[in-house]
Amino acid sequence: MESRLRVLLLIVCAVALGGCSMWPFHRKHHRAPTQVVDTIESDNPTAPIVEPQVTRRKVHAPKIRNSNFEFGGSLGLLNVEDFGSNGVGNARLIYHITEDFFAEGIYGESRLGLTSYERLSGGARLLTDAQRKVRFYTLDMGYDIFPGEVYVGKRRTFNSAFYLVGGVGGTQFGGDTRFTITVGAGYRLILNDWMAAHLDVRDHLLDTNVLGSMRSTNNLESTLGVTVFF
Amino acid sequence: MRTVLKLAALVLLAVPALAHSADDKRRQFDRDDGHYVQVTVADPYLELHLGPGRRYPVFHVISRGEPIQILYRRTDWFKIRDEHDREGWARRGDMAETLLATGEKLPLENITRRDAGTYPWEAGGETGNFGGGNVNSVYLSYALIPNLAAEVSVANALGHSSNSEMLLAGLVHTPRPDWRFAPFIDVGTGLVRVHPKATIIAPPQRHEVLGYYGVGAKWYLTQRFLLRADYRSYVIFTTRDQNEDRNEWKAGFAFFF
Numbered sequence: 428m429e430s431r432l433r434v435l436l437l438i439v440c441a442v443a444l445g446g447c448s449m450w451p452f453h454r455k456h457h458r459a460p461t462q463v464v465d466t467i468e469s470d471n472p473t474a475p476i477v478e479p480q481v482t483r484r485k486v487h488a489p490k491i492r493n494s495n496f497e498f499g500g501s502l503g504l505l506n507v508e509d510f511g512s513n514g515v516g517n518a519r520l521i522y523h524i525t526e527d528f529f530a531e532g533i534y535g536e537s538r539l540g541l542t543s544y545e546r547l548s549g550g551a552r553l554l555t556d557a558q559r560k561v562r563f564y565t566l567d568m569g570y571d572i573f574p575g576e577v578y579v580g581k582r583r584t585f586n587s588a589f590y591l592v593g594g595v596g597g598t599q600f601g602g603d604t605r606f607t608i609t610v611g612a613g614y615r616l617i618l619n620d621w622m623a624a625h626l627d628v629r630d631h632l633l634d635t636n637v638l639g640s641m642r643s644t645n646n647l648e649s650t651l652g653v654t655v656f657f
Numbered sequence: 658m659r660t661v662l663k664l665a666a667l668v669l670l671a672v673p674a675l676a677h678s679a680d681d682k683r684r685q686f687d688r689d690d691g692h693y694v695q696v697t698v699a700d701p702y703l704e705l706h707l708g709p710g711r712r713y714p715v716f717h718v719i720s721r722g723e724p725i726q727i728l729y730r731r732t733d734w735f736k737i738r739d740e741h742d743r744e745g746w747a748r749r750g751d752m753a754e755t756l757l758a759t760g761e762k763l764p765l766e767n768i769t770r771r772d773a774g775t776y777p778w779e780a781g782g783e784t785g786n787f788g789g790g791n792v793n794s795v796y797l798s799y800a801l802i803p804n805l806a807a808e809v810s811v812a813n814a815l816g817h818s819s820n821s822e823m824l825l826a827g828l829v830h831t832p833r834p835d836w837r838f839a840p841f842i843d844v845g846t847g848l849v850r851v852h853p854k855a856t857i858i859a860p861p862q863r864h865e866v867l868g869y870y871g872v873g874a875k876w877y878l879t880q881r882f883l884l885r886a887d888y889r890s891y892v893i894f895t896t897r898d899q900n901e902d903r904n905e906w907k908a909g910f911a912f913f914f
Contacts (some may be wrong), residue, residue, distance in 0.1 A: 433892050492730065493730050522780075524732070525882060530782070564793075595791075597815055606791035606793075620729070620736070656731075
């Protein structure tokens with residue numbers, strides 16, 4: 428009974444919402460110009476005095492290419508606390524919102540190594556092979572704290588930026604996905620109009636109970652990558 | 658022998674390319690004529706920065722009446738080339754006083770506040786609390802009219818007793834989208850996949866349908882950038898006797914485009 432009432436309330440809410448959108452809050456911006464009725468008396472009262480013959484010239488905004496997105500990948504090392512360091516691969520999409528701030532989404536994969544207990548005890552395995560696969564995603568915001576230029580040789584200069592990132596995500600390993608807070612810093616070297624190289628160091632903070640008791644762990648990741656602007 | 662052949666092939670391939678560049682001694686500015694938007698500086702001068710940001714130093718000044726090509730735009734900055742093939746970055750605000758070949762001003766929109774007619778898309782990410790656990794979500798919305806938007810979102814709830822993934826679709830009603838601080842209400846539905854956590858016997862994952870309604874607010878910070886926070890009440894229509902209720906609050910960043 429309660430759920431039916433809930434469904435009914437939801438429907439009422441949806442209908443009310445739809446109705447609200449019809450409410451003319453925005454009409455003042457879109458009001459059609461009122462027609463001025465010509466009241467001057469003439470021989471033929473229906474004919475307008477002046478026929479307007481205005482043909483407006485259409486102004487086309489010239490198309491300037493926007494280049495605010497970066498897409499790319501990176502490779503490096505991920506250290507998962509107690510499980511050693513292993514190779515990691517990332518795919519990332521970056522959107523530059525302003526000249527200082529960017530939003531970033533990352534998906535990465537890695538594998539867990541053996542804990543020292545597993546190595547010393549001989550054959551004992553805490554996790555299956557499938558549980559040793561690490562998958563993670565991160566949603567973060569970045570801030571270009573030190574933009575600059577680097578000089579390579581006599582003739583070449585490249586724009587660069589040292590940036591800070593912070594965000595949230597999820598990390599899946601050992602048969603569970605854990606909420607993850609990520610903080611880090613990176614360096615972007617803009618190679619030409621469409622390509623950049625990145626060097627990133629990030630700390631993934633998460634709580635895990637894979638080894639018995641629940642505790643917080645720091646998992647450092649360092650990667651080198653390439654992105655393409657579009 | 659094979660290496661020598663490879664090298665010879667490379668040289669042969671490279672020769673036409675070099676010959677081409679040697680032949681065409683025209684400036685890049687002339688070669689790209691018609692390829693890019695070309696404007697004339699109408700202000701007394703136009704400053705060129707080394708990079709797309711106010712903190713990059715000015716290295717050159719283009720004077721009034723000189724033609725320039727606009728190569729591309731990144732955030733609020735334009736990559737510019739002058740007729741001596743110098744390339745640099747000019748701020749959008751400084752570009753407002755440039756003229757097209759027709760004598761008209763270069764039409765550049767000033768993104769200080771949301772104009773849902775020009776920028777109907779909005780995307781963002783939020784994090785918060787869902788039924789006692791953590792939740793991360795990303796969303797994409799499209800403004801059908803200035804104060805009604807359709808929204809799809811993907812969320813990952815990470816709880817103590819279960820993890821779940823949600824795919825949601827809903828409508829967002831913003832009574833005053835022109836306000837800097839814009840409250841909204843939303844309603845929607847979706848699918849949820851629940852993975853219960855258990856150490857001994859793992860129960861199978863469940864698929865359920867859910868509905869939600871909520872309230873929230875957006876705060877337009879600068880240019881395309883905004884903060885968003887919202888509260889939602891979810892009903893999960895389970896296959897069991899009783900439906901489940903979940904409360905969610907979350908906050909995050911978004912941008913419109």
